[in-house]
Amino acid sequence: MPTQSEPQHPHRHPSLTLPLSxxxxxxxxxxxxxxxxxxxxxxxxxxxxxxxxTPAPSVDDLKLVDPWDLTKYTCVRVLxxxxxxxxxxxxxxxxxxxxxxxFQILPYAGRIESSFMFVEDGMPVPYSLFLNKVLRVxxxxxxxxxxxxxxxGFTEDVLPLFAPVSTNGTEVSYxxxxxxxxxVSFDGxxxxxxxxLMHGEDCAPQDCERIxxxxxxxxxxxxMTSAFGTSxxxxxxxxxxxxxxxxxxxxxxxxxxxxxxRRASKxxxxxxxxxxPFKLVTGNAEAISDFLRPRILAHFKVNxxxxxxxxxxxxxxxxxxxxxxxxxxxxxxxxxxxxxxxxESDPGGVCSVPKRLxxxxxxxxxxxxxxxxxxxxMFIKVPYRKADGCVESKLADLDFKSMEKVPDWVxxxxxxxxxxxxxxxxxxxxxxxxxxxKETCPWWW
Ligand SMILES: O=P(O)(O)O[C@@H]1[C@@H](OP(=O)(O)O)[C@H](OP(=O)(O)O)[C@H](O)[C@H](OP(=O)(O)O)[C@H]1OP(=O)(O)O
Ligand SMILES: Nc1ncnc2c1ncn2[C@@H]1O[C@H](COP(=O)(O)OP(=O)(O)OP(=O)(O)O)[C@@H](O)[C@H]1O
Numbered sequence: 043m044p045t046q047s048e049p050q051h052p053h054r055h056p057s058l059t060l061p062l063s064x065x066x067x068x069x070x071x072x073x074x075x076x077x078x079x080x081x082x083x084x085x086x087x088x089x090x091x092x093x094x095x096t097p098a099p100s101v102d103d104l105k106l107v108d109p110w111d112l113t114k115y116t117c118v119r120v121l122x123x124x125x126x127x128x129x130x131x132x133x134x135x136x137x138x139x140x141x142x143x144x145f146q147i148l149p150y151a152g153r154i155e156s157s158f159m160f161v162e163d164g165m166p167v168p169y170s171l172f173l174n175k176v177l178r179v180x181x182x183x184x185x186x187x188x189x190x191x192x193x194x195g196f197t198e199d200v201l202p203l204f205a206p207v208s209t210n211g212t213e214v215s216y217x218x219x220x221x222x223x224x225x226v227s228f229d230g231x232x233x234x235x236x237x238x239l240m241h242g243e244d245c246a247p248q249d250c251e252r253i254x255x256x257x258x259x260x261x262x263x264x265x266m267t268s269a270f271g272t273s274x275x276x277x278x279x280x281x282x283x284x285x286x287x288x289x290x291x292x293x294x295x296x297x298x299x300x301x302x303x304r305r306a307s308k309x310x311x312x313x314x315x316x317x318x319p320f321k322l323v324t325g326n327a328e329a330i331s332d333f334l335r336p337r338i339l340a341h342f343k344v345n346x347x348x349x350x351x352x353x354x355x356x357x358x359x360x361x362x363x364x365x366x367x368x369x370x371x372x373x374x375x376x377x378x379x380x381x382x383x384x385x386e387s388d389p390g391g392v393c394s395v396p397k398r399l400x401x402x403x404x405x406x407x408x409x410x411x412x413x414x415x416x417x418x419x420m421f422i423k424v425p426y427r428k429a430d431g432c433v434e435s436k437l438a439d440l441d442f443k444s445m446e447k448v449p450d451w452v453x454x455x456x457x458x459x460x461x462x463x464x465x466x467x468x469x470x471x472x473x474x475x476x477x478x479x480k481e482t483c484p485w486w487w
Contacts, residue, residue: 110190113225113259115160115167117177117232123150129159129166135239136176136267139439141186143179143240143256146265147172158232175262177226179236182254187441189259193225195442199411203383216379221436223261233258266421266436273425274341276334276364282416283323283381285475288391288455293464296320299473300463301454314340320474323377325369334364338424355426364424367433373422376435380415388412392451406448413443413451 123130130150137144149169150157160167180188187195206215233256241253268274286297295303298319306312317333338361339345342353350357367373387408395406419438425431458464468476469487480487 108190110194111259113227115162115224115226115262117158117160117226117228119229119231120157120159121154123154123157126159126166128168128170130157131159131169131172132156133158133177133236133239135236138181138240141180141183141441143181143236145177145179145236145239146267147175147177149173156235158228160226172262174265176265176267177236177260178263179233179260180257182257184254185444185446187444189225189257189261191444192261192441193223195414196223196440199407199442200414200440203387203411203415216376219376219435219437220440221263221266221438223263225259226262227259229258230255263438264436266423266438268341271426272430273423274338274360276337276341276422276424278333278420278422279417280322280377280380280420281319282384283319283377284385286391286455286458287389288393288459290459290464294467294476294479295464295471295473296475297458297464299471299475300458303468303471304458304461304463316472318473318475322368323381324474325374326474327365327369330368331361331365334368335361338364359428360424360426363428363433364422367422367424367435371433373420373433373435376420376437380437384412384415387415391455392448393455395448395452406445409448409451410443410445413447414440417443 120126120130127150131147132149132151132153133145133156134148135143136146147169159169160172180186180192201217201220204216204220206213206217208214236256237253266275266277281298282296285293289297289300293300296318302312302316315333315336317329321329322333338357339350342348342350342355342357344350344353344357368377388411389408392409392413395409418440420435421438422433422435424433467487471477
């Protein structure tokens with residue numbers, strides 16, 4: 043068990059701290075290796091009944107276990123799927139980001155080589171518990187966070203930001219907007235299976251060798267994808283909800299719009315539709331609706347060949363409910379909270395961290411927290427029909443930004459300054475800051 047001074051995992055099982063030396067033979071139906079064994083307990087039915095008694099773990103044994111590497115489940119290959127028919131699952135590749143790959147979990151589909159199951163304390167777990175979840179695994183790309191760093195950063199640095207706060211005697215909590223996660227460990231067999239699902243069977247060996255191996259741990263997260271016929275999910279990145287503290291005082295653009303303008307000038311791909319983050323956080327319903335509309339139409343594949351009249355749901359009603367959620371409803375409250383957190387965590391801005399302190403993780407914690415919140419995603423789930431429930435949202439990709447990113451952030455800010463991206467007059471700008479200037483000093487434009 044973790045000692046009092048060790049970090050606590052509310053969702054990680056204490057029995058997982060048992061050292062490997064306690065674990066014995068396992069049922070021959072499971073392809074378990076040392077990694078898998080790390081989450082089977084001595085009382086498990088996977089352990090042979092006639093196994094010799096094992097000594098209790100010593101304090102030294104327990105110290106060897108890194109508590110941040112512990113997982114609730116192990117995922118193992120199943121060689122006799124029919125024997126565990128209520129537990130067997132299979133994976134399918136869903137999406138990837140720069141650092142992680144995401145897989146959906148489906149019931150077993152009849153291919154032995156892709157049949158797996160989750161085991162907790164040595165007991166197979168029914169697949170019904172996992173069908174609405176995804177597995178997110180680090181792709182092992184250099185300079186990205188490992189499983190343990192993600193878990194540690196989330197628990198120590200991100201969770202406290204969403205702890206209940208008391209405002210005028212009322213306690214408000216934003217924890218409900220976070221995705222609950224559970225750790226899973228697995229062996230190289232599943233890691234390479236996931237690799238193949240992502241890159242395809244035909245990945246040429248020399249190319250495959252260049253692609254780093256997936257980590258042997260991952261996080262189970264609620265599946266936020268659209269449920270066709272019932273609800274749609276819109277994924278957005280709220281970005282910088284307050285001005286960069288080191289932006290020039292006479293800026294005509296917010297940080298996100300300044301960076302977008304710089305990117306556009308280099309011919310980089312522009313998003314499907316764009317909203318200035320300040321319009322998002324101030325609840326500008328017209329701008330929010332314009333931003334959401336193409337995303338909702340894309341979900342229903344509305345285009346000239348498939349006009350809205352052919353769709354059996356009220357798209358305008360969906361749009362109105364999603365807009366209201368973000369402009370005035372609970373989504374607006376969440377965005378305001380994130381704006382406050384960004385402001386409070388990083389009052390001086392990335393360039394204000396003296397060079398000699400940039401190596402010191404303690405000094406950079408606030409900036410890193412703010413940068414994490416400035417780059418997270420928000421999943422907004424909108425039921426097709428109002429009667430089917432309320433609009434809900436969750437924040438995702440709250441991986442605590444690493445120290446190594448500090449120099450990148452400084453050089454991005456310097457490039458915006460030096461290139462005049464904050465201060466150039468841009469008559470086409472849709473940034474809320476530019477629009478305010480146009481309104482108050484029209485003669486400048
Ligand atoms: O530079 P920004 O503000 O555009 O944010 C980067 C993101 O760009 P985008 O959200 O598309 O505008 C960028 O997203 P994409 O890879 O472009 O989807 C990354 O999230 C990047 O973070 P990291 O370097 O992977 O840790 C993000 O970089 P940092 O948050 O580390 O600065
Ligand atoms: N819980 C989830 N449910 C459904 N889809 C998800 C979930 N988590 C992530 N995804 C999808 O997978 C994509 C990549 O995931 P994620 O953002 O976690 O990867 P990343 O490598 O951390 O991203 P980045 O490039 O920002 O670093 C997301 O953009 C999203 O479309």
